[in-house]
Amino acid sequence: MFVNFDFDVIWRSLPYLFYRGMTFTLLLTALATAGGIVIGTLLALMRLSGTTALTVAAAAYVNLMRSVPFVLMIFWFYFLVPYIGQWVTRSAQPIQVGAFASCLITFTLFEAAFFCEIMRAGIQSISRGQVAAAQALGMTYPTVMGYIVLPQAFRNMVPVLLTQTIILFQDTSLVYVISVTDFLGAASKVAERDGRLVEMYTFAAAVYFIISLVASRAVAHLQRRVAIIR
Amino acid sequence: MNYHWNWDIFWELSPDGVHTYFQTLMLGTAWTLITAACAWIIAFASGSIVGVVRTTPYAIAVRLGDVYVELFRNVPLLVQMFLWYFVFPEVVPHAFGTWLKQLPNGSFYTAVVALGLYMSARVAEQVRAGILSLPRGQRQAALALGLTLPQTYAYVLLPMTYRIIMPPLTSELLNTIKNSAVALTIGLMELTARARAMQEFSFQVFEAFTAATIIYIIINIVVTFAMRLLERRIAAPGYLGFRAPAAGH
Numbered sequence: 001m002f003v004n005f006d007f008d009v010i011w012r013s014l015p016y017l018f019y020r021g022m023t024f025t026l027l028l029t030a031l032a033t034a035g036g037i038v039i040g041t042l043l044a045l046m047r048l049s050g051t052t053a054l055t056v057a058a059a060a061y062v063n064l065m066r067s068v069p070f071v072l073m074i075f076w077f078y079f080l081v082p083y084i085g086q087w088v089t090r091s092a093q094p095i096q097v098g099a100f101a102s103c104l105i106t107f108t109l110f111e112a113a114f115f116c117e118i119m120r121a122g123i124q125s126i127s128r129g130q131v132a133a134a135q136a137l138g139m140t141y142p143t144v145m146g147y148i149v150l151p152q153a154f155r156n157m158v159p160v161l162l163t164q165t166i167i168l169f170q171d172t173s174l175v176y177v178i179s180v181t182d183f184l185g186a187a188s189k190v191a192e193r194d195g196r197l198v199e200m201y202t203f204a205a206a207v208y209f210i211i212s213l214v215a216s217r218a219v220a221h222l223q224r225r226v227a228i229i230r
Numbered sequence: 231m232n233y234h235w236n237w238d239i240f241w242e243l244s245p246d247g248v249h250t251y252f253q254t255l256m257l258g259t260a261w262t263l264i265t266a267a268c269a270w271i272i273a274f275a276s277g278s279i280v281g282v283v284r285t286t287p288y289a290i291a292v293r294l295g296d297v298y299v300e301l302f303r304n305v306p307l308l309v310q311m312f313l314w315y316f317v318f319p320e321v322v323p324h325a326f327g328t329w330l331k332q333l334p335n336g337s338f339y340t341a342v343v344a345l346g347l348y349m350s351a352r353v354a355e356q357v358r359a360g361i362l363s364l365p366r367g368q369r370q371a372a373l374a375l376g377l378t379l380p381q382t383y384a385y386v387l388l389p390m391t392y393r394i395i396m397p398p399l400t401s402e403l404l405n406t407i408k409n410s411a412v413a414l415t416i417g418l419m420e421l422t423a424r425a426r427a428m429q430e431f432s433f434q435v436f437e438a439f440t441a442a443t444i445i446y447i448i449i450n451i452v453v454t455f456a457m458r459l460l461e462r463r464i465a466a467p468g469y470l471g472f473r474a475p476a477a478g479h
Binding site for chain 2 (some may be wrong): 068069070075173174201202204
């Protein structure tokens, strides 16, 4: 099986794979997670606000994102973002958006729907008595949320949020469909240029496997620690 | 916005010269559903086996089951598709590999296997969690009554497990349908691929994607509704209470 396996092609392309590809993948993962959690938390607050219009709007958004394939959403945003940019900046033409910005907007908005559901569960895990007590002390809604509910909700949900981040990390490989050079894109370019599909895809799979496995083990470890403290 | 809307595009003839764009989208929907259904059979069957194995008292079997789940869960689906499509035919004996590469509808079979095994790891997790959520006494009582281990699973544990995990299994079924879109990367002409092709040939980007989005939403609603009906039908008397919230990803 490994008689014709060419390790050299992997060795040769390591700088390209990691400097170019993995940097893109990790940066996209980190920024989309941060943005997704912020927007997701806002969506969760909307869903729990008790104001019908806000609840319905947030629920509709989340359900829409959860019922279509991510690949389709990547295509949607890829074509839609230039028009949205045109509308926002009031320019005459659809604006040019770089590959990274386009991917970042797509991932942030898509994953926000999933982070919303996690944060909603987190917020609902805080007992009503705490909110009532805070309100009785005269705290306003932003204060109650910012100082009482959200810090605890966030803390309770850290393992789940991190697990979702690992899923997001794996999902970043889907930017392949719009020909962006992430880690898999870089591997695929080398594979096609040198006709070394077996080597490059096996190597890419191994790298994704190791990173995801180590990360999920770390999350499981964290989960045990959090569970003991509570 | 200076985008030129044209909703009549669906009734125009597509470049294949036979079908209208609407018909090509319908063909894509059929491929999506067939791929997802076949993959789900694999996912459900092997996921159930692995899930059960991971709760047996045999340490080696549990370990193997864990390895199986970790392997299929920690590699992105797209990479797994590439492995099955590009790498697998090269590493098997030459004659078999050549036969695989010449198979008509090869991308369909590859997509079914790749998606089925990928989802089976998730099904296995749900089955395992379901079995572990049952009171320990059920297994002990069954074994104490003289049932063998396979009988314990078949008559005592699994009938309750599947009822309990119906809501998360529904989510996994929906995920299987959605994830079938990834197969467009290996050339399967399913719904998203058809919408993309329609966009390329007609330049009506938003009409094509809107149609695909609506079709996915309809599939979602129908499947969710059907699974709810099934859930209600098979609900164990006295256990109507468990309406677990719909699980996420």
